[in-house]
Amino acid sequence: MPDTTPAALAQPPAARAIHPGARIGHVHLKVANLNRALAFWRDVIGLEEQQRIGDQAVFLSAGGYHHHIALNTWQSKDGAWPPPGTTGLFHVALVYPDRPALAAALQRLLEAGWPLEGASDHGVSEAIYLRDPDGNGVELYRDRDPAAWPRDATGRLAMVTRRLDLEALLAEAI
Known part of the structure; x- marks a missing residue:
């Protein structure tokens, strides 16, 4: 019989890591207007x-997968952005296979006149931040080789946030 005393319940259960092959399969986003959302996710991002x-609803992907991003109006048709200070999705992140592919994504955004909210070099990755038409945060990024990730003196991961040089990135667009 498990120990249900207050002291025992305050202790976290034994940590068991998720299977290393697990991954995020897809993200479903509530949107106010499906066509407006498609104009971003399909026409600007390129899914x-x-x-x-x-x-x-619409299901979008890269490479013919059944869906990486799904958009729906089931509970949000004509809805407003969530107000600041509320909980919810911070951002959805799309990972690109390499720096030239990320550069091409940046070039698409600039050609579409889409506003950026930021661009960072995190040591482990390079990332571009923006919002979709419904206010959902979007991160477009590429990972560096894990052998190049910054580490502290004990060998633990030591991510950083530095300015990403967008001009240098654009020079690598495919």
Whole structure:
């Protein structure tokens, strides 16, 4: 029988790591207007439409996968952005295979006139930050080789936040 005393309940259960092969499969975003959201996710970001359910939902992906991003209006049609100071999704992150592919994504954003909120070099990755039309945070990034990740004196990961040189990145666009 498990110990249910207050002291025992205050202790976290034995930590067991998730299987190393687990990954994020897809993200479903509530949007106010499906066509407006598609104009961003499909036309600016470049995800491909896989399936559509009328004006209620659309499933988008890279490379023909069933969906990486799903957009729906089931509980949010004509809704407003969440007010500041509320909980919810901070951002969804799309990982690009290499620096030239990330540079091409940046070039698409600039050509579309899409505003950026930031760009950072985190040591482990290079990232571009923006918002979709519904106020959802979006991170476009590429990982560095894990052998190049910054580490502290004990060998633990030591991520940083530095300014990402966008001009140097754009010079590598494919």
